[in-house]
Amino acid sequence: MHSPYMITGVLNLLAASLLLISFAMLSRRRTQRLITLFAWQGVVLFASTCLVGYRADLTELYYSAALTLLLKVIALPWILHRLIHRLGVQWDSEPLVNIPATMLVGLGLVIFAFGLAQPISRMATTITRNTIGIALAVIFLAFLMMITRRRAITQVIGFLAMENGLFFAATSATYGMPMVIELGIALDLLIGFFILGIFFFQIREQFDSLDLSNMESLKEE
Amino acid sequence: MSAITIVRQLSEVVLAIAIAPLFGGWIAQCRAWLQSRTAPPLIQPYRMLRKLFHKDAALATTASPLFRMTPYILFGTMVLAAAIIPSIATDLTFARAADAIALIGLFATARVFQSLAAMDIGTAFGSMGARRDMMIGFLAEPALLMVLFNAFLLSGSTALPSVVDVRTMHSFFVDPSLLFAAIAFLMVLLAENARIPIDNPATHLELTMIHEAMALEYSARHLALLEWAANLKLFNYACIGFALFLPWGIATQGRDGGVALAVAVGALLVKLVLAGAVLALIEALSAKLRIFRAPEYLAISFLLAVLGLLVHLLLEA
Amino acid sequence: MAHPWMTSGIVTTVSTHGLHLLLWLTLAWLILGVFALIRIHSLPFAARLFPLGAIVCLSIALMASIMLITGSLPQVAILPLGLPNLPFHARLDTLSAFFLLLLGVSGAGISIFAGGYFRHSHGTAPGLLCLQYHIFLASMALVTLADDAYFFMVAWETMALSSYFLVTAQHRFAEVRRAGFLYLLMAHLGAICILLSFGVLQGGRWQFTFEAMRSAALSPAWASAAFLLALVGFGTKAGLVPMHVWLPEAHPAAPSPVSAMMSGLMLSTAVYGMLRIAFNLLHIRYWWWGVLILALGLFSALYGAVFAAVQTDMKRLLAYSSIENIGVIFTGIGLTILFDASHLPLFASLALSAALIHALNHSIFKSLLFLTTGSVLHATNQRSLGKLGGLIRSMPWVATLALVGTLAIAGLPPLNGFVSEWLLLQSFLYTPLIPHAFLNMLIPLGAAVLALTAALAAYVMVKFYGVIFLGQHREPSLEHAHDADWLERIGLTWLALGCLTIGVLPQLVLRAAGAVTGTLLGQTVNLGSLFGLLAPISPKQASYSGLVLLAGIFVVVGITFIVVRALAHGRIQRTAPWDCGYPWQTSRMQDTAEGFGQPIRHIFGTFFGMERELPSPDDSAPQYRIRIEDRIWGTLYQPITRNVQRLADWIGLLQGGRLPIYLLYSFLTLIALLVFVL
């Protein structure tokens, strides 16, 4: 067998790459790139889940890994691709507020997340416990991304990224939630996503663009 | 109450009714002298009353019953007041029916009725007079109350009989605060009885008159009653003043036999003669004020009364 | 006390079960009201219910008086309603009995009158009106019976709510809506203060029954806090300056019987609340409380009188006069606290009796006057004094009864208004005994202000009566003004008789007030014999007898009349009034209401914000217009609303409509909380 250290190393590597991808998403302009990155995130998640499952030999983790592969690597990116083709927005890029500043804020968030994760990872028993901080950081970065984005679709991608972070947190902190919950979450995610898909078209036909700046009419004038 | 009390009461009322016009006549006479005119005879008021009583009353078409009742009510209230005020004796049937404050209230009732009657016809002068008379009323009342407050502090009562009784105990003692109070009271008296400097009983220039404006629509017996009531009012005020400031001579509780009464009557006449002269003098020396100077005038009297109060509190405390 | 009545069985049963009977009677009102909903749109049906309500009023008044004389008080009961750990507590003591008496006496007159008043109704349906009316009555009764904070607040706010709906009965008029809004808002804010006051009173033990509050010992600071809150709360309801702004708007807006109830009864419940807290729930009173209330009361009295004098709308005039009378009542309360705080219980009870009796008097004559304005309104559709006049000829009944009310409210002997003012002045005379150097020099001035107010009230009422009923008709239409119908006459006569009775036999009500002072202050003034002199301290000090005065006047007038007729004659010639040599006079050339107010405007100019429009000399149709405004509105209330508006605008910026910003909010909240727990 391989030494546990090696697997842990690999896991940490994967976690780090997850973080890297998040930063990359934060700075990408093109919607298409974002989708690809999102898919990659899924791949990393899949890999890490499998590894964890193998290391702690828990069969249900394989199931959830499979679920991840299906949902986040294949289904969602594919649908997203179809969507942006149908909507014809695959090439449009959006203005971003001052990328270096965002990066710095992101960095701060990462540090904060690590600090926050200390007590958690101290009590977690899993081999991947020190990656909880990273999971948290991914969540925060996704949040930041949603805040900085102006397009509906990109916000959704941010949302999905956040979901990934959560999933990663679940696996890394606790070897995943009970299967019932996993399924429920996945179901919700899927439905929600379909609803969003419908939404895009309605929004398009109403506002003839997916730019959020059109959706600021409801306010205290 | 014994029969003698009732007799005393009745005699006092009769006396008041009888000599009230005379008092008015006396003042007029003094004024005439001071203005070096030949004075009308003392009994002139009686002649006028008699003449008025025998005239036919001319009543405005718009007059309501209130208008016709008012002279009687006025006369009634004044007579009642005369019955209550201890002018010659303190032990009277009605004496306790109203203290000084209630007396002011009684006069206020009379004033309100007269004002209402004045407004009843609906001529401009009537309601103008009413308005001004009421104004004088609410300006005068605070000062008057302060005067009574003063008396109360001295004699521990607002019931005139008690005041007289208490004040006649220590003879000829004059509290400094009384000086202020007396002057204030005198000023109020002038204002309340429509005399110079607030009003001129002799004038008939519509725009300046107050009391006459209200009596404008009255004639014959109604007018007679009004005039008589006015005389009685002046008389009553004078008697209140005597009771408060110069009580000596009034027959007090216990010491009120026939002799004492005779003395009291004499004392009253003397006081009236002097008071009439003083009033006439003041009227002769002062000029009528513009109606909106009245507030200042009465404010001064109020001020004097309050000063009297403070002086008293200061010296007693 | 052994009383001859005690022998009769009914009285004993009543006096032992008084509280329950009273509660049932209150319920009877509610049932009547609900009953009216059966035929909600039928006016005659509802009109028939009001006299029934009047009967309930009468029985309540009767029972209350029995309780006051012979009742074994206090009586307590716990109702199966309310909060689980705080059921409704009811308690009947002399104070509540006195105010129930007040409620019953005036309420009876108003209800009978209402039976004839509500005619062609536009606005709220008659049945609904009847319901609201009786809920209003019932809630006022319950306010006086409540014995825990929750019950009190429920009754109190129900009172406000029902009266609000009554005020807005003619909600088609914009000014009525405005008045209603202002009224309910102020009422609610006042109620919040009262609630806070109770919160302080329970003294940290979280016991909200009045029983517990009575036994709570508060520190001076907290006691004062509770007192001040109560003062603001009840002062708002009572219309003390400067919390009075709603009153001159709301009272005129309501239908006249409702104005009568609000002015005559509801304001008294505020007085009740003040007394309940100051003398019953608070175990101690400090002299400066008295000074505060005294100052507020005197100021309100003067303010009300001065503003009433310059009004040109008859109901507004009466509303301001209510402010004045409330001021007088609170003056009495202030004196009571002062005397009580300086341990002069006798004089305290004198002042308190004055305040209580004045509350009763005010409820009677103010109801009477508001009801007469109602009749006038029906007969002429005019509220503006400038378009009335000479009604004494076309509506003699109303005019005569209104005259009684006018003389009473003007504080003239031998009517009831004078009694209470006389008592109050009497109690002022004893203020030099208060052991504070400054106070006993200053308070006499208060007496002067009171006298000024009384005289001003006379001025106001002369204006009121003279302009409406005397003189010539200012409008030709007034010739055909019809007099009140019989139900209205009964109601008015009842109240007028009340004025007369109390004026002539003040000892009656002095006994009732004495029972209250006995429980609150442990001392009663010298009650005297029923038909004898009114000499609260002693005949030596001061005495008064309305009976003698009335009789005397009648006798003298009678004699005079006979004598005059005997000696002279009764001949009369009818002539035209003296036209001063200008024969083209019209009835519009009479002195107007504005004209009558002119001396006041001249003397008290500083009180008002005035704006005049004088016509130019070469004006073909000259118009003289003047608007009088309450300064307090501009200086106190507008700034508050403005600041709330500004604050609202700032907070409104949070809802900017941009999703990313919203996300930022929640993100920052998250971070902040995380930092907080770390």
Next chain:
Amino acid sequence: MEILIILGLPLLGALLLALFGPQRFAADLNAGISMVTLIAVVFLVMRVLQHGSILALHEQFFVDSFNVFLVALTAFVGFTTALFSRPYMRIEEQRGRLNAVRLRLYHSMYQVFMAAMFLALLTNNMGLLWVAMEAATLSTVLLVSLYRTRASLEAAWKYFILCGVGIAQALFGTILLYLAAEHVLGREGMTALLWTHLNAVKGELEPRVLGLAFVFLLVGYGTKVGLAPLHNWLPDAHAEGPTPVSAVLSGLLLNVALYAVIRCKILVEGSIGTYLPGHMLMGFGLLSAVFGAFFLWRQRDIKRLFGYSSIEHMGIITFAFGIGGSIANFAALLHMTVHSLTKSSIFFAAGHASQTAQTQQMDGIRGLASISPTIGWGLMLGSLAILGMPPFGVFASEFLILTTAMREHPWTTPLLLIALGVAFAAIFRKVQPMVFGDSDAPPLSHSPALIPVFLHLAIVLMLGVYIPFVLAEWYRAASLLIGG
């Protein structure tokens, strides 16, 4: 087995309504299903009242006195709302704002929403709770965007994103909770997320982790409660969705979300032993109450106005729960009840009002009392009730809350009172001109369904002057359970 009915029936109904929705009887079917559910709930309630709390289906479902009363409330308001939506939706259809397809969506989603809420209330599993909340969000997103107008889409989008993100935080919180629990209870038997077990061992759970978990849970579910400053979705969603949806959002969903928060609070407080969670709730509560009140001041849209009022009242309830203790909890539960009853009835009346005037702009709504008195008085009385006017029940709870606050944290009372005062002025000055005055608008084509309105108001009125013993006991047990 009532629980199965309560959960299954709405789902089944949703399916049926989705299959043949366009039929005429769809609305009646919808109401019928709600009614049967209500009956089942009544049975459940009776069982619980007799035998105390129930655990069912491998402990996955759990009914105690706390959630059973919320279940009852939910079923009741759900039923009345279904009744109300029959004429309302018919009128909307006539007005051409909706077509048959949309109506089908509406009806089936309505049932899905009910099912989700029942699940959220009944489940014993914190994970399932999360799933149910998410499901409720998704179904209501579709309901909010029912009109497909720009405004409604915008509202729905904001609602979805904000609540989605919020709920994601809640998920992380749940994960942390699970982490801490698993540490004590172990993975076996999957008991580590069952609330009953957590509650049993809450003392041993690692405090710091639970503290963090609570923050995430609070922010997550708090977003759905509409606590300021997480509230931004709420007014939009209330204003733009169809009125029945606004009614159930305000009347039910907020309660359920708050219920979730409170369940978490019980655990966390038991674990960390300090009043930290309580203080957080109080802070949020005060902030929401004050902000809500001031927001009210400048509203023009009637449903938006009452949306903000919901924020204010949720703030008050949260504040009360934050204070904790038997009386405050009692008051909070009472306030939950009366608020959802009153607010839903207000929305019923407001919906018909805006239909009558054909606008939601309050300046356009006038003289309701003269057009159709029932609507007018319903709106007037409802608003007065929600403003805490006695003798309505809202006053009872506010009285308790205020007085408790005076005792526990005197400094908060001025803030609360300012909030109440401002709210009163703000709402009342808007409502009065709508109800009173004159108008020339024609009355509605269908007779409005106002039995629900007056039924609710009657109950609220009763709660103001008389709280039945059963109910009182019920509240007491629940408030003891919440403790704090």
